[in-house]
Amino acid sequence: EVQLVQSGAEVKKPGESLKISCKGSGYSFTTYWIGWVRQMPGKGLEWMGIIHPGDSDTRYSPSFQGQVTMSADKSINTAYLQLINLKASDTAIYYCARQSGGLGVWGQGTTVTVSS
Amino acid sequence: EIVLTQSPGTLSLSPGERATLSCRASQSISSNYLVWYQQKPGQAPRLLIYDVSSRATGIPDRFSGSGSGTDFTLTISRLEPEDFAVYFCQHYGGSVWTFGQGTKVEI
Numbered sequence: 001e002v003q004l005v006q007s008g009a010e011v012k013k014p015g016e017s018l019k020i021s022c023k024g025s026g027y028s029f030t031t032y033w034i035g036w037v038r039q040m041p042g043k044g045l046e047w048m049g050i051i052h053p054g055d056s057d058t059r060y061s062p063s064f065q066g067q068v069t070m071s072a073d074k075s076i077n078t079a080y081l082q083l084i085n086l087k088a089s090d091t092a093i094y095y096c097a098r099q100s101g102g103l104g105v106w107g108q109g110t111t112v113t114v115s116s
Numbered sequence: 117e118i119v120l121t122q123s124p125g126t127l128s129l130s131p132g133e134r135a136t137l138s139c140r141a142s143q144s145i146s147s148n149y150l151v152w153y154q155q156k157p158g159q160a161p162r163l164l165i166y167d168v169s170s171r172a173t174g175i176p177d178r179f180s181g182s183g184s185g186t187d188f189t190l191t192i193s194r195l196e197p198e199d200f201a202v203y204f205c206q207h208y209g210g211s212v213w214t215f216g217q218g219t220k221v222e223i
Binding site for chain 1: 213
């Protein structure tokens, strides 16, 4: 079964950093791009960027450029999203998803709460 | 960056009715890189339609996509109770991908 499993929920304070993981299984991890999507509470989907685990080629949305870092470790089939200098407005669910004619396989989402 | 505008914001219908959802792009979308997702409360989005009109694996044939250029449509021919959800369109390809703001289909 093709799966993406994300790390668990996080509660952070403003100014802290965070790294979310997304582990793929059931397919060749280096073949497909992995996208990251943010969903703020009660809001729509925002495309953050995409990374190719095979060569770590990365494309960022201008809205998130400089605010996040995407990386991948192909030896353990895992992609990462790092958020730095967290603010309350970073409170959201973050999804990873496999790109293949659209984002066809999604992780379960990681809920991030930023609160003092 | 292509901006996608979905309409209407909310669609109030009954089971068995036909739903027509619109997604308009700020500029022409090349190579048919337009997809549709369904999202239910508390769940991750699910891919319904890719490349404008191709149904993803396991998607019932009551869902269909159409359109070209800047105007795209998702049609649900006969609404089932499980179809009441939020639907998003997305353009992918190039350096920046974007989502529409979503259409809620409610009873």
